[in-house]
Amino acid sequence: MTIDPPKYKAWRRQMVEQLRQRGISDQRLLDAMQKLPRQWFCPDTLLDNLLYDIDCAIKIDCDQTISKPYTVAWQTQLLELQPTMSVLEVGTGSGYQTAVLCEMGARVYTVERQSILFRKTKALLASLRYTARCYLGDCFNGLPEMKGFKYDRILVTCGAPSLPHGLMQMLKTGGIMVIPIGPEGGQKMYRIHKEGDSPDLWRKEVFGDAYFVPMLEGKAFNKPYSL
Numbered sequence: 145m146t147i148d149p150p151k152y153k154a155w156r157r158q159m160v161e162q163l164r165q166r167g168i169s170d171q172r173l174l175d176a177m178q179k180l181p182r183q184w185f186c187p188d189t190l191l192d193n194l195l196y197d198i199d200c201a202i203k204i205d206c207d208q209t210i211s212k213p214y215t216v217a218w219q220t221q222l223l224e225l226q227p228t229m230s231v232l233e234v235g236t237g238s239g240y241q242t243a244v245l246c247e248m249g250a251r252v253y254t255v256e257r258q259s260i261l262f263r264k265t266k267a268l269l270a271s272l273r274y275t276a277r278c279y280l281g282d283c284f285n286g287l288p289e290m291k292g293f294k295y296d297r298i299l300v301t302c303g304a305p306s307l308p309h310g311l312m313q314m315l316k317t318g319g320i321m322v323i324p325i326g327p328e329g330g331q332k333m334y335r336i337h338k339e340g341d342s343p344d345l346w347r348k349e350v351f352g353d354a355y356f357v358p359m360l361e362g363k364a365f366n367k368p369y370s371l
């Protein structure tokens with residue numbers, strides 16, 4: 145349901161103010177989050193006072209989650225995105241993060257391994273007139289149909305057990321990947337600057353603790369990961 149009552153706009157203003165107080169300063173990002181109705185990407189059953197709580201992650205289909213607004217803002221700010229850059233997002237989920245990237249002027253390519261989420265979110269993004277390209281599959285090492293294309297930025301919105309080298313090969317030299325890495329319960333947020341093809345030229349910065357659903361490697365992408 146794509147309605148946006150005035151009280152939601154007021155809640156978004158508060159959300160943006162709280163994000164600013166927590167250190168989010170990228171104005172184009174704050175503008176995008178001010179503009180974008182998060183309720184369009186959330187289950188209808190959700191209590192609406194939780195929608196704009198910056199620390200509230202929300203359950204969606206297939207036992208997955210939409211990251212909390214603070215995490216969306218934190219990861220996106222770390223990307224140092226400029227308009228028209230190409231961005232590969234791993235983990236389409238609800239499409240909220242995808243839409244934030246589109247609102248910031250990026251050319252977005254997004255991959256989801258759960259077919260239910262892929263179909264639903266692809267249709268939602270198209271109905272909202274976002275031109276993000278949606279792919280179904282396991283993007284642990286990139287998808288065959290994407291081989292040969294390199295991205296300015298890669299944003300991983302699920303927790304990887306280790307840095308996926310196949311995905312690093314899809315990043316342009318000079319590009320940035322933002323990715324949570326580590327075992328469930330012990331992930332850290334990493335920003336990797338690719339300064340050349342060889343892994344010793346991948347400069348890593350580590351930020352704080354991160355809490356993401358796992359990035360899964362494997363082909364059984366029609367089933368929830370818990371099955």
Ligand code: SAH
Nearest residue numbers: 210235237238241257282283301302359360
């Ligand atoms: N960006 C999303 C967050 C979704 S949670 C949002 O804003 O809603 C992370 C998503 O990553 C889940 O939907 C999960 O199915 C997906 N995922 C996990 N491993 C993956 C993989 N190897 N390839 C593609 N998607 C994956």
